[in-house]
Amino acid sequence: MSKPKIAFYWCASCGGCEESIVDLAENILKVVDAVEIVLWPVAMDFKIKDVEALKDGEIAVSFINGGIRTGEQEHIANLLRKKSGLVVAYGACAHLGGVPGLANFYNRSKIFDYVYQKSPSVNNPDKIFPQEKTTVDEGELRLPKFYNTVYTLDQVIDVDYYLPGCAPPPDLIMKAIEAILSGNLPEKGAVLAPDKSLCDTCKRKITKPENAVIKKINRVHEVLMDPDKCFLDQGVICLGPATRDGCGERCINANMPCRGCFGPTSRVEDQGAKFLSALASIIDADNEEEIKKITDSIADPAGIFYFYSLPASMLRRKLGVDNE
Ligand code: SF4
Numbered sequence: 226m227s228k229p230k231i232a233f234y235w236c237a238s239c240g241g242c243e244e245s246i247v248d249l250a251e252n253i254l255k256v257v258d259a260v261e262i263v264l265w266p267v268a269m270d271f272k273i274k275d276v277e278a279l280k281d282g283e284i285a286v287s288f289i290n291g292g293i294r295t296g297e298q299e300h301i302a303n304l305l306r307k308k309s310g311l312v313v314a315y316g317a318c319a320h321l322g323g324v325p326g327l328a329n330f331y332n333r334s335k336i337f338d339y340v341y342q343k344s345p346s347v348n349n350p351d352k353i354f355p356q357e358k359t360t361v362d363e364g365e366l367r368l369p370k371f372y373n374t375v376y377t378l379d380q381v382i383d384v385d386y387y388l389p390g391c392a393p394p395p396d397l398i399m400k401a402i403e404a405i406l407s408g409n410l411p412e413k414g415a416v417l418a419p420d421k422s423l424c425d426t427c428k429r430k431i432t433k434p435e436n437a438v439i440k441k442i443n444r445v446h447e448v449l450m451d452p453d454k455c456f457l458d459q460g461v462i463c464l465g466p467a468t469r470d471g472c473g474e475r476c477i478n479a480n481m482p483c484r485g486c487f488g489p490t491s492r493v494e495d496q497g498a499k500f501l502s503a504l505a506s507i508i509d510a511d512n513e514e515e516i517k518k519i520t521d522s523i524a525d526p527a528g529i530f531y532f533y534s535l536p537a538s539m540l541r542r543k544l545g546v547d548n549e
């Protein structure tokens with residue numbers, strides 16, 4: 226009997242999601258034994274024409290990581306959608322836009338201007354910027370279109386499931402693969418992780434403040450953090466109240482606050498807004514001036530509240546920066 230075909234693809238992301246597959250350790254042998262991999266550019270030499278030659282729906286499942294930032298990524302995402310029975314948005318960037326999605330505070334021209342001109346390590350006196358087409362003696366060279374905006378995968382193609390995390394942890398990956406192989410799947414559109422908040426399982430939750438306690442917001446390097454106390458009680462921003470459970474409290478166990486990579490639970494529409502409301506309820510101030518002083522002490526509030534989720538948020542991107 227032929228094995229189910231699966232594909233992995235990497236869009237706008239750091240590559241950690243690709244490593245998470247290798248992090249399956251000996252379980253990767255079980256996966257390789259159970260499936261036929263038909264595309265995994267980071268690890269194996271398949272060509273896009275091999276995928277194009279497959280019948281529509283012939284790939285059982287495509288795991289696509291990364292947001293959609295370029296025309297090439299959108300093209301391959303559409304191709305994999307057509308050729309796949311299921312598409313899983315794999316990891317925080319495909320799910321929510323992720324850290325690369327913070328680029329939505331800028332636009333393409335501002336990004337190019339910094340990366341190819343103003344960055345301290347760049348010397349580009351002729352102001353040469355990447356072009357989609359360049360003619361050379363040998364013919365025409367092409368680069369994919371770099372979009373003005375980073376999109377989540379489901380803003381570009383239909384997505385069946387979401388495997389959250391930066392990167393998804395091995396136990397959730399294995400559970401997802403087993404569920405797919407056995408056909409024992411939840412409703413379409415489900416996030417394959419528990420639908421409760423990180424605070425629910427955090428061992429520090431006993432010290433999580435219920436009342437107004439915060440007089441100053443501290444950055445992680447400004448305080449010696451107590452490893453047993455809720456970060457919020459120490460004035461350190463922790464997105465646990467607005468974040469889905471399932472990572473095993475990876476950052477908390479390393480004495481670092483949550484930055485929200487699992488995204489919100491199903492009951493929360495906008496992760497950043499949810500955290501803002503949680504934070505507002507524990508700020509200890511009696512007047513506008515005090516509130517302003519405390520909120521002014523948050524370095525880069527939009528960047529922290531939407532660390533992983535700006536493209537998936539109600540805001541999606543900063544406006545007024547000549548969108549295309
Ligand atoms: S806010 Fe952070 S440290 Fe506090 S209980 Fe929630 S997850 Fe734990």
Ligand code: SF4
Binds near residue numbers: 391473477482485
């Ligand atoms: S603690 Fe938060 S940021 Fe860290 S892995 Fe878990 S969900 Fe992601």
